[in-house]
Structure formats: C-alpha cells, structure tokens
Amino acid sequence: xxAAFLPATDAGCSLxxxxxxxxxLVRMHLGLSGYDRDIIESTRLGLSDIEGITGxxxxxxxxxxxxxxxx
Numbered sequence: 001x002x003a004a005f006l007p008a009t010d011a012g013c014s015l016x017x018x019x020x021x022x023x024x025l026v027r028m029h030l031g032l033s034g035y036d037r038d039i040i041e042s043t044r045l046g047l048s049d050i051e052g053i054t055g056x057x058x059x060x061x062x063x064x065x066x067x068x069x070x071x
Contacts, residue, residue, distance in 0.1 A: 027070025028053055 017025075023035070026043045057065060065071060 024070060025050065025053055028068055029070075031069045033069040 022045075023040050025045060026032070026040045027035070029045060029049055030039065030043065032039065060068075
C-alpha cells in the first residue's frame with residue numbers, strides 16, 4: 001500500500017491524482033455525465049468523499065453501476 005510510505009503528520013497530507021481514475025471519481029461525485037476539464041481539475045475530494053464513492057460502488061450490482069453518471 002502506498003499509504004505505508006506517506007509520512008504521518010498532524011496536518012495530514014494531500015495527494016494529487018492524474019489520469020482517468022481521478023477524473024471518473026470526480027465525475028461520479030458531482031454526477032457529471034460529460035467531461036468538463038475546468039470543473040474536474042478544480043474539484044477536491046476528501047477521504048470521506050472517496051470512501052462514499054467506493055462504498056456506493058460496492059453496494060451496487062453491475063446493472064446499477066452502469067447507470068451512474070460519470071462512470
């Protein structure tokens with residue numbers, strides 16, 4: 001796990017995502033059906049946002065996942 005290599009601090013840490021996966025996570029989070037680079041690149045996701053997205057995905061069957069905007 002990459003988390004094992006990140007230093008623990010009281011302030012936490014920030015990660016910068018690049019590529020398709022972070023863009024899809026933002027699109028799912030915001031319910032965007034299209035690709036809007038400005039919105040995607042200016043959106044910050046917190047740990048709770050990502051946990052919510054992954055929890056939602058795990059709770060749905062394949063048919064339901066196919067209907068999620070942004071995915």
